[in-house]
Amino acid sequence: MTITVACIGAGNISGRHLNNLREMDDVRIVGVADVALERAQAYATRYGCHAYRDYQEMIEREHPEALWICVPPFVHGEPEAYAVAHKLPFFVEKPLATTWEAAQALSQSVSQSGLITAVGYHWRYLDIVERAQELLQNRPARLALGYWMDSTPPVNWWPKQAQSGGQQVEQTTHIFDLARYLIGDVTTVYGTGSNIDRAAFPDSDIADVSTATLTFRTGAVAQLASTCLLDYPYRIGLHLFGEGLGIELREFRVYIADGPESKQEHLAQGDPFVREARTFLDAVRSGDPSAIRATYAEALKTHRITTLATRSAAEGQALAVEAAQ
Template sequence: MEKTRLGFIGAGGIAMRHLGVLRQFEDVALAAFADTDFGRAEAVAAEHGGKAYADHRALLDNEELDAVYICVPPFAHGEAERDVIARKLPFFVEKPIALDLATGEDIAAKVKEAGLITGVGYHWRYLDTVEEARNLLADNPAQLFSGYWLDQTPPPTWWWKKDMSGGQVVEQTTHIIDLTRFLFGDVTEVTGLASHKARPDFPDLDVPTASTASLRFANGTIGNLASTCLLRWGHRVGLHLFADGLAIELSDREIMVDTGHGRPVRGAHGDPVWHEDRDFIDAVRGGENRIRCSYEEALKTHRVALAIAQSAETGKPVSLTATKEA
C-alpha cells in the first residue's frame, strides 16, 4: 500500500493528539516534524519516526510530502500556511486559524485559487451527540441557546497575551461558536462585553478574564455565550439549546435531551479527532471529501469570534450580514 506521507509544522500538545490517531492508520507515514523548539521536534521524531527540523521551510524543501498538519499557536499562523500553499500541498490546520481577519482571508483566497483540500480542527462537528442534536433540530429549529466556556487559565504564557492568543473567545470559545454555526447556520449580528481582573498569580495577563456575547442568526435563533478563565478547574464547556417542546444540553462528552419526561443523558461514542483525521486523509488520498470544516468554513467561524472581540472593545454591535457569504 502506498502511504500518505505527512509533515507536521508544530510538535506541541495538539500535534501529539493528532499523532496518537494518525499512527494508527496503516495508510499514513509520519515523515517529518518541524518546531522552533528543535528538541521537541527531535523527541517527537524519535517517538514516531521521521526526521526533525528546526524550521518549517527546511522541512518543506527537503521532504517529499502528500499533506501537512499545521499545529502552531495563534500568533504563529500565516507564514507556514502560505509556504505550504506555494508547494500545492493539502493541509490540516488547528484552530484558531489566525489572530486577525486579514491573514485568514488572504490564506482562504490562496487556498481557493490553488484548489487545495483543507481541514480545520473544529472536532465538535464530528461528535455523534452533535449529529443527534442536528437531527432533532432538522424539523424543529432552535429558538434560543446558551453557550459556555467556564474554565481555568491555560499554563502557556502566550495564551495570557491578547497579541499572541487573541483572548479566550478567539482561542477557546471559538469551538462553541463553530458548534452554533454548525447547528443554526449564519450569524448576522453580535454584541460583546468583556471585563478584566488582575491576578498576582498570572502576571502580565492582559486578555479579558470574563466575557459575554449575544448572537443573532439568519434563521431567527438568538442566544448568548459566556466565557471566563477565572476558575482553577474546568467547570462547564458546552451548549444548551431550546426549541419547541425540546431542551438539549451538549458537551464534548455527552448529550441530554429533555422533552418533558425526565432528563436522560447518554455519553458520546467514538473519537471525533479520529473521524476528522480519517476524513482528511481519505480526501487527500482521492476518496470522497467528507471533511466537515474546510479552511473557508473555519474562516466564517473566525469572523464571528473576531466580531465579538471587536464589539466588546468598541461597545457597539457588529453586523456580519455584509460578509457572511464572503
C-alpha cells in the same frame, strides 16, 4: 497505499494528532518541525521520523503528501502560505489566526489554490452532535446558551491578546462554531468583556470574562459566555432549545429533554479527533473534500464571528456581520 504526513509544531495538540496518525495503517509520519528543536527531536524519536527546526526544510526534504499545522495562533500565515505555494493539502488547528485580517488575507489564496484543507473543529465530528442535528431538523433551535468556563491554559502565549487573540477567538471558538453548525448564519454580534490584574498571570491582557450575544438568520438568538478564571474545566458546552426540545451538548455527552419528564443522557462514541483526521486524509486521497465538516472557508465564517465579538466589546456596540468591514 501509504500517505506521508508531516507536522509543524511539537506541542500539546500535535501530540494528540500524531498519536492518532501513528495508529493508522496507511499513514507514515515523515517529519516534525518545531522552532524549539528539542521538542521536535523528542517527537521524532517517539514517532520514528526526522526532526527539523525549520518547517520549510522539512517539507523540501521529506515531500509529505499532507501537512498538519499545530502552532500557536500568532504563528499562522506563513506556514499556510508555504503549503499553498507547494500545493500541499493541510490540516490546521483552530483558530485560523489571532485577527480577522490575518485569516482573511490568507483565505483568498487558499480558496484559489483549490487545495484540500481541514480545520480542527472536532466537535463537528462527534456522534452526539450528529444526534442533535437530527433532532433539530424538525424542531430548529430558537435559543442557544453556551459557555466555556475553564482555567487559564499553561502555555505562555495564551493570556496575551496579540498571541492568542483572546479566549473567544482561541477557545470558545469551538462553541461559536458549534452554534453556527447547528443553527446557521449569524447576522449580528454584541460582545462584552473585561479583565483585571491577575498575580499568577502578570502578562495577561485578554478579557478574562466575556460574553457574546448573537442573532441568527433563522431568528434564533444565542448568548455565549467565557471565563478563564477557574482552576479546572468547570463547564464547557452548548444548550439548544426548540419547540418541546432541550439539548445540552458537552464535549463527550449529551442530555436531551424531549417530551414531558423525559431526559436522556448519551455518551459520545468514537474519537472525533480520529474521525476528523480520517476524513481529511480520505479527502486528500480522493480529491473530494465534500465530507470535510470544517474546511478553511467554513472555519473562516466562525473566525469572523469570534473576532467581531472581540471588536464589538472594544467598540461598545453591536455589529452587523454583513455590514462590518
